[in-house]
Amino acid sequence: GQQVMQIPQYQHVQEGEDFTTYCNSSTTLSNIQWYKQRPGGHPVFLIQLVKSGEVKKQKRLTFQFGEAKKNSSLHITATQTTDVGTYFCAGRWGAQKLVFGQGTRLTINP
């Protein structure tokens, strides 16, 4: 079946450093969503990207969708302790159900 590969699996940064997680699909996606799961919590929707080359920002978070719609990234500028958690991408191909990536677990040293 279809898969999205997400890297890295883990990332530890100092507070104030930047963070990026990447998602890749071998085939063209219809759209991609990003979710955040805080420790002990459940995944919460952050954003959806649909258009080729799309870039969206939410405060310190920047989301990109590749020109070929096969990859996406989430970049956090100047991380804060509240950014701790696991970030998941989830891709769709046509009318198929969402497929989640493996997630990137972000930990931050204050």
Place this chain on the structure above:
Amino acid sequence: ETGVTQTPRHLVMGMTNKKSLKCEQHLGHNAMYWYKQSAKKPLELMFVYSLEERVENNSVPSRFSPECPNSSHLFLHLHTLQPEDSALYLCASSQDEGSGTLNIQYFGAGTRLSVL
């Protein structure tokens, strides 16, 4: 509060027990999902119900049996589980309107299951 409620929040069961997990959504959605979350597979889709019909089953063992009596309620019946089934079981709902639509998934808080 996401509008998706799961009970119980924690469950400990023996391998010979039968138990059920319950999920209820108050969002008026037409699709509900069961996911298994463990260290090995962070978010593994188990079952999907869209318009109360099961549309996908990802080769989940028969010891897991879903039930969706209406669009607001979803159950996961468990019997003769194995220790490797210990995990967080997450329910989600969405408004499924086909490809290209937003189809955001709203997750419940999950049931932490331990099989002894």
